[in-house]
Amino acid sequence: MRSCYACGRTATGSDAGQRCDCGEPLWFDTDPGDFEWPDRDGVWAFADLLPVERPPSGLAAVAGATPLVRTPGLDVDGARVHVKLEGTNPTGSFKDRGSAVGVAAAVARGVDTVGTVSHGNMAASMAAHAAGADLDCVVLVPADISASRLRRIAAYGPRIVRVDGDYGRLYYDALDLGPRAGVEFVNSDSPLRVAGQKTTTLELLRAFAAGEASGDGTGGDGTLAPPAAPDAVVMPVSSGGHASAAWKAVREATAAGLLDDPPRLYFAQASACAPVARAFERGEDAVTRLDADEVGETVAYSIANADPPSGTRALTATRATGGAVVAVDDDAIRDAQCDLAGAGLRVEPASATPLAALRTLRASGAVDAGEHVALVATGVGYGGDATTVDAETVTRAELAGALGVE
């Protein structure tokens, strides 16, 4: 059964809409009952909290189970950093979690064709999972999509439709046309996708609860006991679907009695396109769409959503958990991306926004020294390479000298 977080109305049936009559997005109701933490990660380790069972084969059977890395070198003035590396999903981003659940549900219900509206990670993920389940897939992309992104999506063989016009409205076009066209659109905040995406947060809560998260990571006498839960989680927010899913995870873990002290949920946006942060800062009840002249370019293009369909739900989530929404500028994002690479973690710019946001939050005192903070690095992206390279060139005969051998 699906319900609305905002007004409590419920919707049933496979053809019920993805949004409530009140305008807000629906999500699946779950009764965590006496749910207990599984002994491992992976989307399907949490099957008891999902609306569909693990498929017997194909890519959708193996999403998730990403590592949580303690990175002392990235600590922010005493705040201890753990990074959830979502880029190690099969197609390189957290989107695989929702695609897996969406595709599994489509297969279970005998749907032939799935689809999505995306020009990046979600498009590639959906196309891959559909291919893995032998389903047809339709991807709606903007007409001006770059050739390189188009090639990445096309690798999996979906039908690609470039749509000329207001890209932000395609989300609603898809919801309208999907049922009539026989296409199950698993968009950014569809109930199925949110169900899959909550496993990002369930996994990191499980790892902390199981004592798998490192203390201070320095070893020796100074090693702290592993914390039982993170004090805060910081993740990027774009459509608000993943942010909503994090809130769902925290609610379910709390309802199951598995989380005594729920983490604060912080969301990061790029300053150039920050409708959720604007609403948070202004104390507004709802997120409103940015006008074209309020949107700028940003390196974090993956999260530049001027009209987030689950923006208000994300706003509600951060307030309900005592968090905040933080906008960070491109210089701060680039610095954070560079520092993450310097700790061995190569992520796309959007995935560096949580570290940039944590620096802001630590400076303002919203996060304290000694707190454990989980940053969700949502995707590996396919940028992140060095722009300048400092390399020397020697001959084999000169190599010994170059290495300091006498």
Added chain:
Amino acid sequence: MRSCYACGRTATGSDAGQRCDCGEPLWFDTDPGDFEWPDRDGVWAFADLLPVERPPSGLAAVAGATPLVRTPGLDVDGARVHVKLEGTNPTGSFKDRGSAVGVAAAVARGVDTVGTVSHGNMAASMAAHAAGADLDCVVLVPADISASRLRRIAAYGPRIVRVDGDYGRLYYDALDLGPRAGVEFVNSDSPLRVAGQKTTTLELLRAFAAGEASGDGTGGDGTLAPPAAPDAVVMPVSSGGHASAAWKAVREATAAGLLDDPPRLYFAQASACAPVARAFERGEDAVTRLDADEVGETVAYSIANADPPSGTRALTATRATGGAVVAVDDDAIRDAQCDLAGAGLRVEPASATPLAALRTLRASGAVDAGEHVALVATGVGYGGDATTVDAETVTRAELAGALGVE
């Protein structure tokens, strides 16, 4: 303690060489004793079989734990295909397994600087893991390395030395100069790297033993029971380090009484550079270096090693397990890569060679219908995008028609 698989000699001490006096590579002795399968994957789940303990933090703490995907759509004339997706490691390839163990050992022994000889996956992996442990890293690359590969390596901030001269000999230069330069070179088949890399195979054997590998994956009445072990494993061979590690894993699992019927180990090479396949086909006892005029270009450049330092060990492994070494041409590799993408699995060309090889092996009858075969897709690579894109363009108003809505 390290020993030679070929002559049985042993070597001790941290400064003992990586190769035996007989010329063959060393590996770590292990006493599997009463080792039992852990209940999860990851390099450090197999710590009891490794020469060093899991570090408390950093990237090296989280390598491995890659998914095993049952892909019925890729079955080869009744031979059932499972794909081990090594591209989901933190830097996108199986190399992270060996880098993790190499870096952990360096930290444990107080070594300041690690290094490697590579211009691809291993260089990026080593640089990332060194960065994650705050170690210095030296990467020796050929002088003519492409700018894009150089930028990928440089993202992690290692010292990069381009060496002009015979690239194949740099492996031996590094073994010679490393101890004198204070650099611990963790090259393609170093004992530490082989120890880490054996966990690829240990993980897939564990998954089969635990009943996690799907039967025929079609569900319903026809579903077969999950097999307890693969009948065969197929992986690319380049230096021979990963292939040797697969053999080590099979030997250890067998010695621990965990594997009644060990899988045959098959190795795949690109026809344009196939010294191990040549030696196998000729029935020779040792792999000899290809001359320059015996080497051609191949899309599978990651595995084009004309002088594999563990080539003879890989040859021995395949004979000892009843396998074979198969050379496949670029057309077969491209077809396999395309078919893998069509199942949702995007891999670099080198990682498509096992599927191409399986097709050859099935056609020749070396692999039977009904057998379960695990293909090791070693890395995601950063190619694999579609070269041509078939996309239509419509306006928003035309979208309904494009989706077949009346």
